[in-house]
Amino acid sequence: MDAAGTGAESGPQDAPVSAVGPDRVQELEAKAAECEDRWRRAMADADNLRKRHAAELRAERAAERARVAAAFLPVIDNLELALSHAGADPTAVVQGVLAIRDQAVQLLAGLGYGRDDESGVPFDPARHEVVAVDDDPHSEPHTVTRVVRPGYGTGAGQLRPTAVTVAKPRE
Template sequence: MLIVCLIVCDSNNFINEFYEEDVRTSGGSLKAMIRVYKEALLNGDYRIVSEIENRISILENEKNGLEKQVLELSAEITSGKDKYIRLQADFDNFRKRSEKERLTTRSNAQGEVMESLLPMVDSFERARQQIKPETKKEKKVDMSYQGIYKQFVEIMRSLQVAVVPTVGTPFDPSLHEAIAREESQEYKEGIIIQEFRRGFLLGDRLLRPAMVKVSSGPGSKKATSSGDYQ
């Protein structure tokens, strides 16, 4: 009887200590609990067996609850990560669209400004071809005039404005406007042989097509005909 009492008392003390340890560490020693459980079964102490079984059941419920919380938190983290990825993708798309719209707006504004200045370019070109300064004063004025034109050309070049290639290049309806055809011994059919008005490009955008004369190929004699190029 004394031995049984000592075992029962020791088991009760261990249960209490185990509960206290479990509160501190959220667990306790599972091996020790099993040992006490076996001893209680051997000694027929069903009160301790019942307490340990109840405690195991509580721990099992707590474990299941924690697993459920972990699964819920994992789902929230995954959902939050997916939302972040979608938001990041939406932001990147918005940034790309905004940048594209900004560049398009800038290009359109530059194009409109340059198109309005092209008649001035034509005037400079005609003046350079027609005016032949003779006196010292006229040459001085012409030099100043050409200096202004040179500055204007440099500004156009800095804005990526380029001249449409003409003489010696194949006729391209997307770049050229043919106003005449002429037989030519020098140029093959479809090659531009003369430029009447310069055309200009702003990057890849056509500001104005070049007016040109196109070769109709070699013939017995040269003849010029006006009209659109076919």
């Protein structure tokens, strides 16, 4: 029991400052100042790390944009070449444009966004966007009958879904 008879134990934190001694007070104040200094340094280090990471992220994004844009330059070059031959044989121009389209599709596939343009497959709401319903009696219900606009990518890496017409369910 303590002197007041409450049964509570008293410790050094309950002692008056004058009972601790000036040397101990100075020691504790120095330790508190050291802890505060270490805390401020840690906060400054964390802030510097955040700023450095943000700058590195901006630089990496810019570099990736430049890599993708540079990968598209041959496609633009080939389009310009095809346009310069527009007065020539029309079938050769069409063949050239088809080759350029294939080049662009391959470029997207190389970036992880393969082309999705299959018809005759079961409708999948994760891959397909229905733009029309087809009443074709020769098609299986709920299957893609025509691709209106191809999609690119799969799953979470999908740039856009494939726009399709789907066979109407039979009644």
